[in-house]
Amino acid sequence: MRYCVLIIDGAAGWPLPGHGGRTCLELAQTPNLDAMASQSILGVARTVPEGMEPSSGCACMSILGYDPRVYYRGRSAIEARSMGIPVGAGEVAFRCNLVSVCDGKMRSYSSNFISTEEARTFVSALNDNLSDDEVHFYPGVSYRQLCKIRGREDTLLADCTPAHDIHDQPINGFLPKGPGSDFLRDLMMRSEELLRDHPTNAERRSRGDMPVTMIWLFWGSGRIPDMPAFKQVRGLAAAMTSGVDLLRGLAKMARMEVLDIPGVTGDQDNDYSAQAIEALRALENYDVVIIHVEAPDEASHAGSVEEKVAAIEMIDREMVSRIRDWQKDTLRVLIMPDHATPIQTQTHIGEPVPFMLWGAGFEANGARRFTEAEARSTAVFLERGHDIMSRLTN
DSSP, X not given: OEEEEEEETTBBOOOBGGGTTBOHHHHSOOHHHHHHHTTSEEEEEOOSOTTSOOXXXXXXXXXXXXXXXXXXXXXXXXXXXXXXXXXXXXXEEEXXXXXXXXXXXEEETTTTTOOHHHHHHHHHHHHHHHOSSSEEEEEEETTEEEEEEESOGGGGGXXXXXXXXXXXXXXXXXXXXXXXXXXXXXXXXXXXXXXXXXXXXXXXXXXXXOXXXXXXXXXXXXXXXXXXXXXXXXXXXXXXXXSSHHHHHHHHHTTOEEOOOTXXXXXXXXXXXXXXXXXXXXXXXXXXXXXXXXXXXXXXXXXXXXXXXXXXXXXXXXXXXXXXXXXXXXXXXXXXXSSBOOTTXXXXXXXXXXXXXXXXXXXXXXXXXSSHHHHHHTTOEESSGGGHHHHHHO
């Protein structure tokens, strides 16, 4: 038996009044997901335990079968693991977005999805001018960078707001506050002066792109506990493909293989077809393959119904269709979002999300489509989302 997990990041959401009261999953044309739903067990699972932050790190940890209440200590240290950056005793890591602020408002949490190549020029300038024995910056993917701070564990007590939570809002009310916040705010403010006249910004302005105006620090975390290897727990060899450091970091924590597939990104330009083909090909060598797709979540953060629906439809057409080609008696499949990201909020929420279990041993329970409402209608509910992997593999 082989196993495939497809994580459609942030695909779940709320009914949209301007679209007939339908969610993006309901608006999307998804013939492959719907055909599988009619042959599957559908239900909802709570991937984010009550009281925990509704981040992809927490939610995806649940999907992989690990209890976030035991192993989750924050997102940035997981990203650091993916990037090969050790976070030792007395050190903390913060996500460091390259953002565009105009007239005091957050215009783009991603500087309009800056390229990785251009982002590296800004990270180099940050290290040349703001780095010292306490602070160092590390380049990531697109707008997602990392800042490691030594000897200032008090910064973990600061109240920090993710940049994607404050689209088009004045930033003054959302700067870090509380214990340790002065240190973080000082770094952020100093970055403004440094980046204002950076040569890459001159190039971006000349072609009409948003300039990078400052760094935004959030999602602070310290050292994370070691998780037992997935193969040790399940007896199965696993591999993962994702375009973002967070998921690759989770894979490394679980000692899964990370698949390096050209064209896989964390944005709308992801090569869905290549990701699906190569991931399924990896089942020749692994028992389990996890496919994580970030695009629906990014569209949600941008507040774009059209882009979110388009991403879901691409996943259905280019990925789910290929998964369906496998014989049901040789493959078991789990498909689900990690968390909901409603267009109305443009940020993550912790409510339960729909899941689908398809393949050998799973009998249909009456659903017709893969949507939030259809999943709720089955009355199947997993309070402990980290039990879903056992449902798939046992």
